[in-house]
Amino acid sequence: MVRYLLGRVGQALAVLALTFTAAFLLLQVLPGDAIMIKFMSPDMGLTADQIAEIRASYGADRPLWERYFTTVGNFLTGNFGISIQAGVPVSQQLATNLPPTLLLASLAFAAALILTILLASLSNMVGMEWLRAGLQSLPSLFISVPVFWLGIMLIQIFSFQLGLVSVISPGPVEKLVLPVLTLAIPISAPLAQILMRNIDQVLAQPFVAVARAKGASRNWVLWRHVARNAIMPTLTIAGVLFGELLAGAVVTEAVFGLSGLGGLTYQAVGNHDTAVLQAIVVISALAFVTINLIVDLLYPVLDPRLGSRSGAPA
Amino acid sequence: MTAETAGAASADIQPGWVTRLKRVPVTLLLAWAVVLLVLAWAALPSLFTGYSGTEGVPGEQLRPPSAEHVLGTDGLGRDVYARIVYGARHSLSGAFVAVTVGLLLGTLLGLIAGARGGWIDAAIMRLVDSMLAVPSLLMSLSIIVLLGFGTINVAIAVGAVSVARFARLARSEVVRVRRSEYVEAAFGSGGTFWAVLYRHVLPNSLTSVIALAALQFGSAILAISTLGFLGYGAPPPTPEWGLLIAEGRNYLSRAWWLTAAPGIVVVLVVLSADRISKALGRTAP
Numbered sequence: 344m345v346r347y348l349l350g351r352v353g354q355a356l357a358v359l360a361l362t363f364t365a366a367f368l369l370l371q372v373l374p375g376d377a378i379m380i381k382f383m384s385p386d387m388g389l390t391a392d393q394i395a396e397i398r399a400s401y402g403a404d405r406p407l408w409e410r411y412f413t414t415v416g417n418f419l420t421g422n423f424g425i426s427i428q429a430g431v432p433v434s435q436q437l438a439t440n441l442p443p444t445l446l447l448a449s450l451a452f453a454a455a456l457i458l459t460i461l462l463a464s465l466s467n468m469v470g471m472e473w474l475r476a477g478l479q480s481l482p483s484l485f486i487s488v489p490v491f492w493l494g495i496m497l498i499q500i501f502s503f504q505l506g507l508v509s510v511i512s513p514g515p516v517e518k519l520v521l522p523v524l525t526l527a528i529p530i531s532a533p534l535a536q537i538l539m540r541n542i543d544q545v546l547a548q549p550f551v552a553v554a555r556a557k558g559a560s561r562n563w564v565l566w567r568h569v570a571r572n573a574i575m576p577t578l579t580i581a582g583v584l585f586g587e588l589l590a591g592a593v594v595t596e597a598v599f600g601l602s603g604l605g606g607l608t609y610q611a612v613g614n615h616d617t618a619v620l621q622a623i624v625v626i627s628a629l630a631f632v633t634i635n636l637i638v639d640l641l642y643p644v645l646d647p648r649l650g651s652r653s654g655a656p657a
Numbered sequence: 658m659t660a661e662t663a664g665a666a667s668a669d670i671q672p673g674w675v676t677r678l679k680r681v682p683v684t685l686l687l688a689w690a691v692v693l694l695v696l697a698w699a700a701l702p703s704l705f706t707g708y709s710g711t712e713g714v715p716g717e718q719l720r721p722p723s724a725e726h727v728l729g730t731d732g733l734g735r736d737v738y739a740r741i742v743y744g745a746r747h748s749l750s751g752a753f754v755a756v757t758v759g760l761l762l763g764t765l766l767g768l769i770a771g772a773r774g775g776w777i778d779a780a781i782m783r784l785v786d787s788m789l790a791v792p793s794l795l796m797s798l799s800i801i802v803l804l805g806f807g808t809i810n811v812a813i814a815v816g817a818v819s820v821a822r823f824a825r826l827a828r829s830e831v832v833r834v835r836r837s838e839y840v841e842a843a844f845g846s847g848g849t850f851w852a853v854l855y856r857h858v859l860p861n862s863l864t865s866v867i868a869l870a871a872l873q874f875g876s877a878i879l880a881i882s883t884l885g886f887l888g889y890g891a892p893p894p895t896p897e898w899g900l901l902i903a904e905g906r907n908y909l910s911r912a913w914w915l916t917a918a919p920g921i922v923v924v925l926v927v928l929s930a931d932r933i934s935k936a937l938g939r940t941a942p
Contacts, residue, residue: 354783361787369799487927489879491886492902492920495909499917503910590794594883609887612798620799628790 351639355632362628363418367411370617370624418625424618428610433622436607444603447595448588450519451526458531463538467565479539485532490591494525494598522599526591530584534577541573575645582635589627685936688929695926698745708736710743710896719912729914731904737918744896744919751812751890751897752877756870758816763823764866770824771831772854781824788821797880801889808891815880819873826869830862868937875930882923898923 417424423433466478498521501508508517545551546569554564589604596605604623611619698705708714708726717734720726728737770781788796800814834840835858843853878898884890885899893900898919905915 354786357783358787358790361783362790365784365787366791366799369803483931484924484928487875487879487924487931489882489886489899489902489920489923491883491899492916492923495902495906495916496920499909499913503913586792590792593794593798594887597887608795608798612802612889615802617802620802624791624795624799627792627795628787631790631792 348640351636355636359625359628359632363415363625364411366621366624366628367414370621371407371410414621423622426611426616426619428614428616428619433619436619437604437622437626440602440604440607443601444589444592444596444605447519447522447526447601447603448592450523451530451591452584452588454523454527455530455534458527459534459538462531462535463542464565466539467542468562482532482535482539485528485535488529490525490529490594491598493528494521494595497521497525498598518599518601522595522601525598526588526595529591530587533580533587534584537577537580538573541576542569545569545572578638578642578645581638582631585631585634586627589630682936684932688932688936691925691929692933695745695749695922698742699749702739702743702746705742706736706739708739710739711735711894719908721912722914728918729912731908731912731915737901737914740896740901741898741919741922744898744901747808747891747895747897748878748881748899748923751808751815751881752874754809754812755816755819755877755881756873758813759819759823759873760866760870762817763820764827766820767824767827767829768831768854768858771828771835772850772858778828782828785821785824788818793818793880794883797884798889801884806889806892808895808897811881811884811890812877815877815884818880819877822873823866823869826865827862830865831858834858834861864938868934871930871934871937875927875934878923878930879927 414424421434423437425431426433426436429436462478462481466475469475469478498508501521508521542565551564551568554568555561559567592603593605593608595601596603597609607619608623610616611623702710712735714730714734717726717730720730722729726736726738728741730736731740766781766785770778791799796818797811797814800817801810804810804813831854840853840857843857848856881890882897882899882902885897886903887899888903890899891897893904901919902916905912905919908915
């Protein structure tokens with residue numbers, strides 16, 4: 344067990360180190376770097392010597408390997424470098440931009456969970472065949488919808504056609520309704536697909552037939568026995584979902600003009616602000632690796648079949 | 658056995674193409690119809706619309722859908738349907754480049770990892786893991802920062818993201834096929850490593866790789882339109898689908914068709930690619 348644990352943690356660290364190195368190589372070997380973009384413009388009126396001086400002050404004139412190890416050391420001590428465009432430390436930018444995105448993402452995740460459970464339970468309780476087929480094909484539709492277009496359509500319908508959500512000066516809650524919905528719908532799609540497949544698999548197991556034979560109603564079996572068995576495997580895609588949430592937040596914030604990590608990423612790409620991008624890439628990889636590690640380690644604890652306990656009483 | 662029953666039996670085994678077509682689900686037929694139509698748009702746009710994809714007619718701005726302009730016109734008097742038809746070439750060729758990049762690089766990496774094993778396998782698969790650890794949009798954005806903006810660069814950035822998925826699939830297929838007895842026999846009868854890979858392992862892995870390619874084609878169209886929307890793709894007035902939606906955003910209160918029409922086309926194409934991929938025997942990596 345300890346060996347497994349160490350191996351798993353070691354693997355996670357290896358993935359992180361590789362991601363960091365790849366991101367560093369990708370973003371630091373740039374032909375036109377952020378310093379050039381900001382200070383080369385003619386209206387700044389800087390001479391070549393002054394630019395060289397600025398480059399030296401950012402450490403951009405030193406060899407690649409030296410910069411690499413300096414950056415590694417800095418990241419390990421929580422120093423993510425300086426955003427060249429904004430002129431402030433990246434950690435400071437992250438501190439101001441992370442909370443709104445976290446709020447948006449967690450609200451969207453909660454909404455996605457509700458939507459998923461609603462979809463899965465409705466499609467299993469509805470009697471009419473055509474309605475059930477319709478509900479079951481909704482997730483594939485949700486996956487195929489571009490997030491940015493979904494956001495625009497929601498603004499179109501709820502703000503302009505129905506006049507329900509104000510566009511000009513929405514309140515703090517009103518402002519978040521459509522972005523949360525925009526982010527939640529595509530997240531709910533893979534969740535619902537997996538949950539529906541799991542429910543079908545669990546329903547085919549013998550213990551369900553036994554419970555039914557003992558006189559339990561279909562709905563009782565569904566909620567008491569099937570739900571708890573079907574929800575568990577959904578956990579395994581938590582890491583993937585995190586990535587979707589973050590990527591979705593970039594797009595959603597761009598569509599709704601919200602400030603946050605997404606807006607920061609968007610600006611960093613436009614300005615070639617590599618320090619900011621590298622910090623965001625490494626932090627998201629860290630979160631992904633950590634979530635997957637926790638899921639892997641928690642799974643035997645949460646699923647009694649992998650532990651010592653026997654199956655739940657019927 | 659009489660000739661009659663023999664004929665009936667063979668007809669049962671090999672039905673005519675009409676019968677076979679009837680057995681294909683309606684949704685799959687529709688999906689193929691959508692994909693073929695969009696491919697035709699990309700190949701011969703002028704056959705489907707008399708209007709230009711980039712030139713507007715002055716005085717015909719922001720007309721709602723009518724018999725004359727099926728999907729209305731935009732703020733510069735350009736026919737929206739024509740722009741979507743001409744845009745098919747940009748969006749589809751971008752997706753094609755993306756899938757090709759992912760397929761070639763990913764399959765090569767996966768083949769080497771699965772066939773060589775040992776530390777090479779471990780190194781390649783850790784690399785793949787770290788590619789999967791970064792959200793795909795962030796990874797595309799990092800590559801775009803490196804390569805610069807533009808249609809081809811966006812396509813390469815989207816394709817690079819799918820390298821990891823193709824590599825995983827190819828590796829698992831190679832490992833699966835390698836264990837089978839006929840491959841052992843091929844090695845036993847003197848086949849060299851690469852010959853066996855080419856003659857036996859590759860053809861047997863093809864079905865699932867093609868299914869993944871179809872699926873990735875849909876995702877690539879989604880990703881390319883997203884990056885086009887964010888403004889990293891082709892510059893205006895290119896009628897790229899994501900860019901069409903971005904342009905329509907400025908007229909939300911007055912012209913719903915500008916954003917609705919190209920979006921629905923994207924959704925239909927992605928849905929169709931997904932449906933076809935499932936029919937091809939999708940094996941999720």
